Amino acid sequence: MLIEVGHFALILALVFSFLSVTLPSIGLYQNRTALAQLIKPLVWGQFFWILVAVFILINAFLVNDFSVRYVAENSNTQLPTLYKVSALWAAHEGSLLLWVFILSLWSIAVSIFSKQMQSAFLNQILVVFGFISFGFLLFLLLTSNPFERLLIPPLEGRELNPLLQDFGLAVHPPMLYIGYVGLSVPFAFVIASLIRGQLDSAWLRWTRPWTLIAWAFLTMGIILGSWWAYYELGWGGWWFWDPVENASFMPWLVATALIHSISVSEKRDAFMQWTVLLAIGGFSLSLLGTFLVRSGVLTSVHAFTTDPSRGLFILLFLFVVIGGSLGLYSWRFNLIQKSSRFDLFSRETGLLINNVLLVTAMLSVLLGTLYPLILDTLDLGKISVGAPYFNAVFIPIMIPAVLLLALVPFMRWKKDNVARITSLLRVEWIVVLAFLFVARMTIIDNYYVLLAVGIFSWIVLHTSSLLIKRLRNKKRMSFSFLGMFLAHIGIGVFILGATITSQLGIEKDLKMNSGDSLLIAGYNFVFNGVSRHEKDNYRGFRGDLTVFKDNKEVVRLFPEKRYYQTGMPMTEAAIDPSLTRDLYVALGESLGGGAWSVRIYYKPMIRWVWLGGILIALGALLSVIDRRYKFKVDS
Amino acid sequence: MVTWQFILMILLSCLLLVFFLYRPIKITVHDDSNITVNPLFWSVIIVIFIAISSLLFYDYLKPTILLENSDDIQESVSLSDSIISLETHLKNNPEDSESWKMLGLAKFNLGEFSSSIESFEKAVVINPDDVEMLLQYASVLVAMQEGSFVGKTKSIIDKVLKIDPLSIHALYLSGVVAVNQSDIIAAKKFWQKALYLMPENDPDREIIEQAIKMISE
Numbered sequence: 001m002l003i004e005v006g007h008f009a010l011i012l013a014l015v016f017s018f019l020s021v022t023l024p025s026i027g028l029y030q031n032r033t034a035l036a037q038l039i040k041p042l043v044w045g046q047f048f049w050i051l052v053a054v055f056i057l058i059n060a061f062l063v064n065d066f067s068v069r070y071v072a073e074n075s076n077t078q079l080p081t082l083y084k085v086s087a088l089w090a091a092h093e094g095s096l097l098l099w100v101f102i103l104s105l106w107s108i109a110v111s112i113f114s115k116q117m118q119s120a121f122l123n124q125i126l127v128v129f130g131f132i133s134f135g136f137l138l139f140l141l142l143t144s145n146p147f148e149r150l151l152i153p154p155l156e157g158r159e160l161n162p163l164l165q166d167f168g169l170a171v172h173p174p175m176l177y178i179g180y181v182g183l184s185v186p187f188a189f190v191i192a193s194l195i196r197g198q199l200d201s202a203w204l205r206w207t208r209p210w211t212l213i214a215w216a217f218l219t220m221g222i223i224l225g226s227w228w229a230y231y232e233l234g235w236g237g238w239w240f241w242d243p244v245e246n247a248s249f250m251p252w253l254v255a256t257a258l259i260h261s262i263s264v265s266e267k268r269d270a271f272m273q274w275t276v277l278l279a280i281g282g283f284s285l286s287l288l289g290t291f292l293v294r295s296g297v298l299t300s301v302h303a304f305t306t307d308p309s310r311g312l313f314i315l316l317f318l319f320v321v322i323g324g325s326l327g328l329y330s331w332r333f334n335l336i337q338k339s340s341r342f343d344l345f346s347r348e349t350g351l352l353i354n355n356v357l358l359v360t361a362m363l364s365v366l367l368g369t370l371y372p373l374i375l376d377t378l379d380l381g382k383i384s385v386g387a388p389y390f391n392a393v394f395i396p397i398m399i400p401a402v403l404l405l406a407l408v409p410f411m412r413w414k415k416d417n418v419a420r421i422t423s424l425l426r427v428e429w430i431v432v433l434a435f436l437f438v439a440r441m442t443i444i445d446n447y448y449v450l451l452a453v454g455i456f457s458w459i460v461l462h463t464s465s466l467l468i469k470r471l472r473n474k475k476r477m478s479f480s481f482l483g484m485f486l487a488h489i490g491i492g493v494f495i496l497g498a499t500i501t502s503q504l505g506i507e508k509d510l511k512m513n514s515g516d517s518l519l520i521a522g523y524n525f526v527f528n529g530v531s532r533h534e535k536d537n538y539r540g541f542r543g544d545l546t547v548f549k550d551n552k553e554v555v556r557l558f559p560e561k562r563y564y565q566t567g568m569p570m571t572e573a574a575i576d577p578s579l580t581r582d583l584y585v586a587l588g589e590s591l592g593g594g595a596w597s598v599r600i601y602y603k604p605m606i607r608w609v610w611l612g613g614i615l616i617a618l619g620a621l622l623s624v625i626d627r628r629y630k631f632k633v634d635s
Numbered sequence: 636m637v638t639w640q641f642i643l644m645i646l647l648s649c650l651l652l653v654f655f656l657y658r659p660i661k662i663t664v665h666d667d668s669n670i671t672v673n674p675l676f677w678s679v680i681i682v683i684f685i686a687i688s689s690l691l692f693y694d695y696l697k698p699t700i701l702l703e704n705s706d707d708i709q710e711s712v713s714l715s716d717s718i719i720s721l722e723t724h725l726k727n728n729p730e731d732s733e734s735w736k737m738l739g740l741a742k743f744n745l746g747e748f749s750s751s752i753e754s755f756e757k758a759v760v761i762n763p764d765d766v767e768m769l770l771q772y773a774s775v776l777v778a779m780q781e782g783s784f785v786g787k788t789k790s791i792i793d794k795v796l797k798i799d800p801l802s803i804h805a806l807y808l809s810g811v812v813a814v815n816q817s818d819i820i821a822a823k824k825f826w827q828k829a830l831y832l833m834p835e836n837d838p839d840r841e842i843i844e845q846a847i848k849m850i851s852e
Contacts, residue, residue: 004640005640008640011689015685018688019652023677034659038659041652041655042652141692563801
């Protein structure tokens, strides 16, 4: 009966979400306070019932209730407890439940931390949340019910996909979803402002911290996904331009543009229309990503479902949300505050160019992601758009953007001139050029690496120079500034790590017998053989390699080949990590006669990729605590 | 089926909203709305709406809930009830191999063997590579042939092993087939492979270990 309580709790959450759209709207329209103020209990009630449903489903996993189809298909009695809990979001239905749960968490957070906001405006925002929640709960219950039961429950459940039996799965999806769904906050703010017809810069001050939090989580989610793919998939890669990766990267690019655009709109009353469009675009891309993953149009590690009815539902919802938002935008277009004037050479222009570049980059990713799908749908053949396209199109668009990123903070608002910037930064430019010249002459012969080193030193030098100037002028060191400093340095760190690891990394696929060795980048990998290995719910083989450098033992690595109950083989790479390089070994197949196929990778500076991501996310979180965003009344 | 838990949940929901309708949350700032509402009228509307819409929606979703109260064995639906609901379902969804399989199992449990075989055969036609189903079909055939692993049973097990060479169940059954054909070496090989793939605490290990011991003697 407990399962049916969970099921009914989800239905009550749907009813609450419906009421949270209708009752407060009547209250707001007819000026009836008691009805409008009901939105908060409705939001809390909705959160409570979703929480009940989540707990009951987790409990079903923990007690091995295989009468629930979702549990039977994704868990079994042998599964370790941590993965029984994280199995909640291992497949389509549970992921959707997590989606609505996080959405209700965001709406609760907004209702709690926005007490100083104009009441009617806050209620309107929560109504928008209610609408989104209603759409997703309806989708969940009609097409993806996690509480569906089995007529004859099996005695044992199926194996959770071994790829997902990992700590990374326990943290990557919730982080990503917090960011993904968090983009609903600026969207809700914008829609509420459009409905109320109050599109001044006041609402922007409320939006920015929420957007920054969502962006920080989205960054962490993407970074965690990349880290997980690196050590779990056994290919040694950290980004594959997989359509589902792109689905989370596109909202990230737009959200990056949005936080900068909000900043300009808030401080200078400029780009208001652009900001509104970005807020709508960010959440629309979130929904598009959900459609791509959930509809089954994509085949990937992440694509859980192939049910077209689900795709159709999300497509319809997508159409209503995007179409409705753009319709509202065009209806209220004249009310949106017009930009104040600024010169061609000014900080506003710099930020605008960067924004345009970010959106163009997003469009290039969108094209590469959707083009094969469109061709396939129109029966015009199957093509695959992979890394060569994305690297050729995306990177050239981003190079000017990252160069500008370092310059724009030096520019003055409204009006500046080239001569002032040139005289201000000529020392930095000379230092970068001299550094590059020396680097080219001495150690770097790869032009891509030289470019990455140039960009890194460009960003670090300019950003540090900005910090020093502030310290020298005894200007207040705000958290907002420190956040920007950290995030921009993070971009530089990421670019350097990503370029060096992809350009200078070494990969060897070879057949090894016990006693064989291989010398890579000064490291001598000696293969000591393979032994049988078993643990928890899998059995398999464990390789043993000793790595030497200058005849001294550096590390022993034990890559594994695992077989889970389903018989699905899994490669568990062994990694010796460090800030300067990773030594990465993956065990392949047995080739007979004691020989094994072994993949050995030397990955210079790969940790910088994730370190950069962490710095970016930390920068965003640091900006949030700036006192400028303390939730004060706008009088 | 409406239970006291559902009524309690509806009551809780209604109480929350009615309470705040009578005692609205204190207005924060800048609120100019002041027209009061008739709390009794809106309370009635809310209570009726929550009760009716939630129960109706639950009732609408019921077809997807194949078993209503399986947590409590005493409340579980009987096998014959299951067969009726499955047969009704299959009339409208004749291509649902999972339901044909479940019908086959249910009929087998009721002792309707030939009818059970028919259901399994339909399931196999629709989904010929479903390993789990093929193994269940083979088990039903064995039971009907009083433990004999000849003819169709053997060919099904061979097919399963081709589809999934690491299926523990298929390896076990292949071992039994080999013993039936007096091929002790092959039987031992199959069972040892199955043992290797089985988890350490699998209760079926003992059966296989005993079987290996027996044929070794």
